[in-house]
Amino acid sequence: MLNRSSYKHYFIMLLPGLVWLFFFNLLPMYGILMSFKDFNPGLGIFKSEWIGFANFEYMFQIDDSKRVFRNTIFIAVLKMIGNLIVPLVFALMLNEVKNRLFTRTVQTIVYLPHFLSWVIVAGIMLDIFSYNGPINQLLMNFGSEPMLFFANEKLFPWMVVLSDVWKEFGFAAIIFFAALTSINPEMYEAAAIDGASQFKRLLSITLPSVLPVAILLGTLSLGNILNAGFDQIFNLYNPAVYSTGDIIDTWVYRAGLLDMQYGLATAVGLLKSVVGLILISISYTLAYRFANYRIF
């Protein structure tokens, strides 16, 4: 129906974005070659010597990489669970309150942490949980020894998960609020007339209507299993907690940009990207098959 002369205009409209895409998304992919080369900055990517999969073989031999993969998955999985369940429960709790002014105010406030950067949140957290910060003052009042929360390798991953859930649960609940408001209120009234208690209504009306959304979000989050949150950990960690807190992205940063092991760091990054792509594709396919969810 539209004539071909529109094509010219369409391409003009697409041009700025495609140029941006070319220089800042596509061009960097050329650098992937570094993972198959003995990269020498003096020679450049093109002229450096091919070494096949040597970087990858080395990666599987060193203990570092096993550790960072294990840490990444551990932290990411805990976050996935926490960031699904806490927002869901919170949305269900808030849904039971009928005062609009109250719910609106609460919503606005719990969205707040989402808008703070991890630099800021980490700065505040490190302060509050510091050696003579308020939390330790409180602990000392109860007679226990002060703890270095973010310098303790046992506590660190849990502090990471906890602070991430704190930051995101309110914002993540938005999607559940939306699902909850779309429930027809007549269902509740009918159930009440039939003698269903408040708890019974929660169980048989509210929960079944948000469960599909929760399952969908859970499925989509599977693609993030190798994303443990660089911005957060980079700002919270220190060498004392590398054993439990160092993740793929932080390791790649140190190995690649600080220690200049370009080939190795690129190889680890590439492995992460490829696995991530596969996982996301699987999760989106699942979401499409079972929930008819499409992003485009």
Place this chain on the structure above:
Amino acid sequence: MIEERSLISKLWNWLNILLIIMLTIVCILPVWYTLVVSISDRSVVAAGEVFLLPKSITLSSYETIMGESQFFKSFFISVQRVVYGSMITFFVVLLMAYPLSKTSKDFKYRNIIMWLLIFCMLFNGGLVPWYMTMKSIGMINNIWGLVLGGGLPVFNVILVMNFFRNLPKEMEESALMDGAGPWRILFGIFLPLSTPVLATVLVFTIVGHWNEFFQALVLMTKNENYPLQSYIRQVTANVDLSKMDAESVKRLTSLSNQTLNAAKIFISMLPLLIIYPFFQKYFVKGITLGSVKG
């Protein structure tokens, strides 16, 4: 309205409200604490006496900031970055979303371009290749490295495109009958109807650019080129306390200027704290549109 009469259920409701209030307080407590520390006296804070209420209130931290030119330089770089970044994103996303919202029958290259975008959204070369590229195209110590370095915001393009696709077809068809071209349709019809989704994109972009610190850390080799977040990171970074004895930990914490840092942190989060409530109704709608699309 349904009335609950039983005692247990009343008790349960009050407990529920109490829990919600507690969670809400936990969400603002760190922000409040930062404000409290920033306006308290330095020595009182170092002694660990300040938590919920300020003690010996003073604005000296804020006065000190007034004299720190690097703080303002960084603040200005951040503002510049947000302005450039959000304007460019807004127009690029708007322009791209329109042709991509066509069906592949109306625009036969649509699907190829779409797959290219999706691929670039889900896959990247990783940090080191990105850094090498940025270096080779002159983005070191360059504000445009910060503005464009994150790459094309594909997700935003998809968000706006989906919104366009859900607009009634008839409007575009009648405009075509009247002889309107693609530009007229985009700016005259689609743009005014797309406030919710464009406001969502705008607020996400502003927040993203204001809060981003890492690209700047990597691309800026001189501290004077740091945007605000990278600057803040530099002054508050986590030090390895495990290798120190309790005494040196104490000495270190009393040396670092906690109240001044708190004041810097507070100022740097203020702009977003002020704007997000105004955008709330848009991003709530935008998120819902973007993610529950069936």
